[in-house]
Amino acid sequence: MKSIILSLxxxxxxxxxxxxxxxxxIREGLTKEEVIIAAGNPNGFxxxxxxxxxxxxxxMINRWSIxxxxxxxxxxxxxILKNNHVIxxxxxxxxxxxxxxxxxxxxxxxx
Numbered sequence: 001m002k003s004i005i006l007s008l009x010x011x012x013x014x015x016x017x018x019x020x021x022x023x024x025x026i027r028e029g030l031t032k033e034e035v036i037i038a039a040g041n042p043n044g045f046x047x048x049x050x051x052x053x054x055x056x057x058x059x060m061i062n063r064w065s066i067x068x069x070x071x072x073x074x075x076x077x078x079x080i081l082k083n084n085h086v087i088x089x090x091x092x093x094x095x096x097x098x099x100x101x102x103x104x105x106x107x108x109x110x111x
Contacts, residue, residue, distance in 0.1 A: 023059070023077055023089075030086045035079060042079075046094070048103040053094045054079040080104050 025038040035054065036042075042054040056077040080088040080102070092108040 023056070026079060026086065026089050028086050028089075032081055032084050035081075035086060039079075046096070046104065048096075050083050051103050052081045052084075053104045054081070055094060078106050080106055 022039045026035060030038070032052065032054075039056065043057045044055040046053045046055075056079075058074050059077055060072055060074055075091045076093055077091050078089065078094045079086055080094065082102070087102075088106050090106060090108050092106050094104050094106055097103055097105050
C-alpha cells in the first residue's frame with residue numbers, strides 16, 4: 001500500500017512539472033497549434049484582431065541553486081501571438097494596452 005501511495009505521489013509531482021518543462025520548447029515563430037501541442041491548452045486567452053494572448057496560470061517551476069539546492073515556486077506564463085504566430089513569450093502576466101501597435105504587453109516576472 002505504501003508503495004502505491006508513493007508511486008502516485010511521484011506521478012503527481014512529475015505531471016505537475018510537465019507543462020513548465022514544455023514551456024522551454026516555446027519560441028518565436030511557432031504557430032498556435034504548435035504551442036498547444038508543446039504546452040497544452042491554456043487556462044485563458046484574449047483575442048483582439050490579429051493578436052491573441054494565451055495564459056498559463058500557476059505553473060510549478062523548479063530551480064537549482066548551489067546554496068539552497070532544489071526549490072519550487074509557482075508562476076504564470078504568457079504567450080502573445082500575431083497572425084497565429086508567437087511574437088513574445090515568457091513568465092509573467094499580460095496587460096491590455098489602449099493605444100499602441102500591439103494591444104497586449106507581457107510584463108515579465110523576474111525570478
